[in-house]
Amino acid sequence: METVKINDLACNDLPWKIHYDPVRCTLCGSCIAACTFEAIGPKMERRRITYTESETPEPKTRFSAQPVIAQRNVIKNFCRGCGVCERVCPNSAIRAERNPDSRFNVVYQTATASGPKRGGRNNLENQARTLDTIRVGRISQMTDPSLDAQRHTFDCRAPLGRILPAKGLPFQQVGENRLEQSGQTPPVRWIYPVIIGDMSIGALSWRMWEAVAMAVAYLNEECGLPVRMCSGEGGMPVRLLKSKYLKYMILQIASGHFGWNRIIKAMPHMVEDPAGVLIKIGQGAKPGDGGLLMAAKVASHIQAIRGVPKTDLLSPPNHQGLYSIEESVQKMFLSFNAAFKFRVPVAIKVAASATSVSVFNNLVRDPYNIVGGFFLDGIDGGTGAAHDISLDHTGHPVVSKLRDCYLAAVAQGRQGQIPLWAAGGLGKTGNLAADAFKMFCLGANGVFTGKLILQMAGCLGNDHGRCNACNTGLCPAGITTQEPVLAKRLDPERVAENIVNYFLAMDVELRKLMAPIGNSSLPVGRSDCLVSTDKAVADRLQVQYVC
Amino acid sequence: MCRIGAIKSRHYVHPSQALLLMQSQQEGHDNSGFAMVMQDLGGIFEAYKHLPTLSLACTDTGLKIAEDLLHAKGFRRVYQWVPDTNRKPGLDIMAMPNYVFQTFDYPEPYRTAEPKVKEELLVGTRLQLRAALEENETGFAYSFWPDVITLKEIGDPRDIGTFFNLWKADDNFTAKVITAQCRQNTNYAIVRYAAHPFFLQGYTALANGENTFYQKNKEFQQSLNRGYIGFESDSQCFLYTLHYLHRELGWPLSYYKHVITPLPFEDVVKREDQQQLLAMRQSLAHLEINGPNTIIGVLPDNTLFTCCDAKKLRPVVVGRDADTVVISSEACGINEVLPDRNWETDIYPNEREIVVIDDTLEVQRWKQ
Ligand code: SF4
Ligand code: SF4
Numbered sequence: 001m002e003t004v005k006i007n008d009l010a011c012n013d014l015p016w017k018i019h020y021d022p023v024r025c026t027l028c029g030s031c032i033a034a035c036t037f038e039a040i041g042p043k044m045e046r047r048r049i050t051y052t053e054s055e056t057p058e059p060k061t062r063f064s065a066q067p068v069i070a071q072r073n074v075i076k077n078f079c080r081g082c083g084v085c086e087r088v089c090p091n092s093a094i095r096a097e098r099n100p101d102s103r104f105n106v107v108y109q110t111a112t113a114s115g116p117k118r119g120g121r122n123n124l125e126n127q128a129r130t131l132d133t134i135r136v137g138r139i140s141q142m143t144d145p146s147l148d149a150q151r152h153t154f155d156c157r158a159p160l161g162r163i164l165p166a167k168g169l170p171f172q173q174v175g176e177n178r179l180e181q182s183g184q185t186p187p188v189r190w191i192y193p194v195i196i197g198d199m200s201i202g203a204l205s206w207r208m209w210e211a212v213a214m215a216v217a218y219l220n221e222e223c224g225l226p227v228r229m230c231s232g233e234g235g236m237p238v239r240l241l242k243s244k245y246l247k248y249m250i251l252q253i254a255s256g257h258f259g260w261n262r263i264i265k266a267m268p269h270m271v272e273d274p275a276g277v278l279i280k281i282g283q284g285a286k287p288g289d290g291g292l293l294m295a296a297k298v299a300s301h302i303q304a305i306r307g308v309p310k311t312d313l314l315s316p317p318n319h320q321g322l323y324s325i326e327e328s329v330q331k332m333f334l335s336f337n338a339a340f341k342f343r344v345p346v347a348i349k350v351a352a353s354a355t356s357v358s359v360f361n362n363l364v365r366d367p368y369n370i371v372g373g374f375f376l377d378g379i380d381g382g383t384g385a386a387h388d389i390s391l392d393h394t395g396h397p398v399v400s401k402l403r404d405c406y407l408a409a410v411a412q413g414r415q416g417q418i419p420l421w422a423a424g425g426l427g428k429t430g431n432l433a434a435d436a437f438k439m440f441c442l443g444a445n446g447v448f449t450g451k452l453i454l455q456m457a458g459c460l461g462n463d464h465g466r467c468n469a470c471n472t473g474l475c476p477a478g479i480t481t482q483e484p485v486l487a488k489r490l491d492p493e494r495v496a497e498n499i500v501n502y503f504l505a506m507d508v509e510l511r512k513l514m515a516p517i518g519n520s521s522l523p524v525g526r527s528d529c530l531v532s533t534d535k536a537v538a539d540r541l542q543v544q545y546v547c
Numbered sequence: 548m549c550r551i552g553a554i555k556s557r558h559y560v561h562p563s564q565a566l567l568l569m570q571s572q573q574e575g576h577d578n579s580g581f582a583m584v585m586q587d588l589g590g591i592f593e594a595y596k597h598l599p600t601l602s603l604a605c606t607d608t609g610l611k612i613a614e615d616l617l618h619a620k621g622f623r624r625v626y627q628w629v630p631d632t633n634r635k636p637g638l639d640i641m642a643m644p645n646y647v648f649q650t651f652d653y654p655e656p657y658r659t660a661e662p663k664v665k666e667e668l669l670v671g672t673r674l675q676l677r678a679a680l681e682e683n684e685t686g687f688a689y690s691f692w693p694d695v696i697t698l699k700e701i702g703d704p705r706d707i708g709t710f711f712n713l714w715k716a717d718d719n720f721t722a723k724v725i726t727a728q729c730r731q732n733t734n735y736a737i738v739r740y741a742a743h744p745f746f747l748q749g750y751t752a753l754a755n756g757e758n759t760f761y762q763k764n765k766e767f768q769q770s771l772n773r774g775y776i777g778f779e780s781d782s783q784c785f786l787y788t789l790h791y792l793h794r795e796l797g798w799p800l801s802y803y804k805h806v807i808t809p810l811p812f813e814d815v816v817k818r819e820d821q822q823q824l825l826a827m828r829q830s831l832a833h834l835e836i837n838g839p840n841t842i843i844g845v846l847p848d849n850t851l852f853t854c855c856d857a858k859k860l861r862p863v864v865v866g867r868d869a870d871t872v873v874i875s876s877e878a879c880g881i882n883e884v885l886p887d888r889n890w891e892t893d894i895y896p897n898e899r900e901i902v903v904i905d906d907t908l909e910v911q912r913w914k915q
Contacts, residue, residue, distance in 0.1 A: 140757075140759065140838070143756075143757040143839075144756070144757035144759055144838040144839050144860075145839060145860060147858070152858065153811055155809075155811050155812055157812050159829050159832075163829045163830055163832075164826075164830055165830060166791075166796055166827070166830040166831050167795075167796065168830075169826050169827075169830060171798070171823065171826075173797070173798075173799065176799065177799045177800075177801040177913075178799070178801075178820075179798060179799065179802065179823055180820075180823065181822050181823050181826065185826055188825070188829055190812055190825070190829075410766045410767075410770075411770075412770070413767065413769075413770030413771060415766065415767060415833055416829070416830075416832050416833055517759065518759050518837060518838050518839075519759060519760070519837045519838075520837060520857060520858065521809075521835060521837065523760075523763075523837075524763070524832070525762070525763045525766065525833065526759075526760065526762055526763055527762065528761070528762040529759075
């Protein structure tokens with residue numbers, strides 16, 4: 001007997017296995033056409049066929065070559081489990097099944113001499129979430145009444161910008177009862193406490209980015225919710241830079257500085273200031289790792305916006321400086337503050353880390369008051385592309401670190417001076433309002449979210465390894481691709497509508513949480529209204545333990 | 548439940564009026580205590596207006612500790628009044644062995660010092676006294692300030708009145724401003740310091756309600772001033788914010804309301820002073836209050852005021868006649884003190900105003 005070719009790649013080595021039912025299949029080809037990863041294809045199989053030729057059954061058998069659909073055992077084309085084939089099959093003949101016995105991590109590396117990469121999210125940590133052990137447990141009942149979520153007014157706003165201590169405000173008393181401001185203070189914007197996180201035009205398809213931008217404009221102009229979105233690295237279309245809608249955009253600068261020459265050139269033509277500038281130092285999903293945009297996604301419009309050729313675009317892990325990162329960041333803060341004539345808040349985004357508190361302390365004590373926001377991004381955040389090893393094995397959860405930063409501010413009497421914004425897996429269960437609210441109570445002024453926006457757009461990925469192919473440029477939902485054919489799968493208007501509806505629902509839900517604790521403004525730092533059913537969590541976060 | 552009241556008059560008023568004011572509202576409070584702060588003193592203290600008076604409830608040991616400490620710091624006692632207490636059995640009062648009201652002259656080096664220096668000395672001394680008396684609870688130093696007396700006790704207000712002989716009016720023990728409250732703190736442990744009104748450096752505050760931003764307020768205030776301590780009651784936060792804003796920052800009282808109950812953003816942007824209001828709101832975001840509250844406050848110049856939470860979830864009424872203004876949780880209290888006033892001119896303050904009564908007794912309503 002021939003030796004088994006044990007070292008060849010087999011489908012049962014891969015993370016997903018295709019379950020195919022030839023009896024139901026009519027060979028319409030829809031699944032093959034829809035699978036962006038070419039993970040399935042037509043194949044001929046020798047089949048035994050039972051038939052009868054007479055009017056009464058007289059079964060006979062014969063063998064014949066039959067066309068079937070089969071999974072391809074090619075490492076580059078492994079099935080991502082996205083489920084698109086199942087969605088398009090009119091006869092329910094095909095579906096992907098998770099392979100619990102996958103050898104993928106080993107075979108990928110042995111075959112390619114490189115580690116697997118993916119986009120999306122960290123898939124390793126799927127135990128109970130910290131925030132799910134926490135409840136809003138201090139309900140106003142006797143001494144103080146609950147408010148009415150429908151009837152009362154609520155002030156759901158968060159600051160972005162450096163806030164001076166009251167003693168530093170340049171006030172002068174005029175007359176008996178009036179103060180007037182006699183000097184300049186750093187710019188502060190009161191915005192909706194949920195920012196749409198930084199996803200670049202390169203990472204997202206232009207249709208997706210446009211859909212998000214449309215939703216933001218609609219939320220502001222039609223719904224009265226001052227929601228801001230961050231551009232992500234790489235700039236944005238010049239037409240937008242020169243439009244009035246720029247005021248809803250936070251411009252990001254990351255270590256690749258992509259897109260900034262265009263932004264700077266557009267400055268004289270800007271009719272509005274941007275909502276802010278966000279200097280990205282690190283990203284929660286892959287801390288210590290730079291940005292990565294695979295050549296496959298560097299389409300011509302990306303090349304134009306960023307001013308680059310079609311090649312893998314790697315942002316270095318650091319902002320490079322002559323002396324230290326600290327110094328170069330300080331210079332960046334000064335130049336961005338100056339560039340917009342101190343009218344635009346400049347904030348910083350860092351990955352949560354065991355050292356976050358020292359970083360925060362450094363900034364909050366800086367005498368120049370140049371840092372207008374501390375964006376802390378935890379391990380559960382998303383990313384366009386990263387090595388699996390970074391995604392799964394580096395990073396720090398955001399909840400305790402946010403709390404640490406807030407308490408560090410409290411210990412110095414500096415709470416609120418640099419607004420704290422948190423992200424990284426918030427809304428993972430689908431309910432962002434609850435997660436955001438708990439984070440406010442733990443000390444966040446606001447939260448930012450990216451991955452959840454993709455879910456609203458129809459992303460098929462999840463935290464159990466499904467899809468997560470955002471790095472390939474072959475997004476089956478048209479969200480993170482630059483292929484015109486794939487991008488067309490996405491209906492920007494529907495996506496914008498979904499995002500708007502989600503925000504409107506979230507706004508109601510936030511009020512539904514503020515009302516029972518009797519608060520008409522955001523309970524930032526009100527950890528007294530939280531309880532935890534997990535003793536370790538309760539102790540770590542300094543909230544009441546309950547059982 | 549809690550009821551609060553205040554009297555401000557052109558004439559000196561005896562505390563029996565404050566008892567009357569509160570007694571009629573007794574169904575609203577739980578009769579668990581009586582506390583008052585008297586400011587702008589008459590009678591036996593009138594001659595000592597410029598010198599600090601210590602209000603102390605203590606044991607014999609506590610008295611010795613306090614006297615030694617003040618002596619060591621160079622304070623010289625110039626006057627002492629020990630109320631003639633009626634310790635008859637059956638009174639519902641958890642009395643302390645001694646109640647002492649002593650007036651002191653400043654230590655020699657301070658006599659010619661600037662007022663601010665003296666004021667810091669006084670608050671520092673009171674904090675030292677408080678700390679020294681804390682161990683074994685040998686005493687409670689409520690106030691140490693010129694022209695101010697504080698009395699706090701646990702028990703039935705009627706019996707507390709009897710105990711201190713406060714029911715019978717006389718000319719010896721009077722003041723032009725009296726703030727009072729009839730309930731021990733029931734939200735937290737019963738501690739003598741937890742009873743309103745609270746006093747710090749000439750500022751008094753008392754409140755009816757629940758400050759649900761207590762933790763935020765407290766965490767912020769703790770690092771603002773050494774005098775912001777205790778926090779036995781969530782209402783102390785109102786006093787510290789008042790003190791911080793008016794004394795430490797030097798802002799006019801009209802901004803108190805903007806700090807504790809800022810206007811909604813949609814209203815602020817319509818105002819021409821939005822820049823200042825937003826700056827205040829963001830710098831003092833942690834001093835905002837929430838929950839149902841009515842606050843009565845007194846400034847060092849004896850200006851009396853009241854204001855409410857942003858949704859007016861607790862009542863308050865201001866009534867007056869030619870010589871006296873009374874603020875009370877319920878109108879029945881005012882009826883007792885000013886039975887002949889024209890009640891049609893009573894003011895029921897709304898959620899966006901401060902009602903202010905200055906020394907001319909003019910009642911002003913400041914719209915936020
Ligand atoms: S699940 Fe997705 S990747 Fe797998 S075969 Fe179907 S369409 Fe292709
Ligand atoms: S559907 Fe698109 S966006 Fe979602 S995980 Fe897959 S590739 Fe990424």
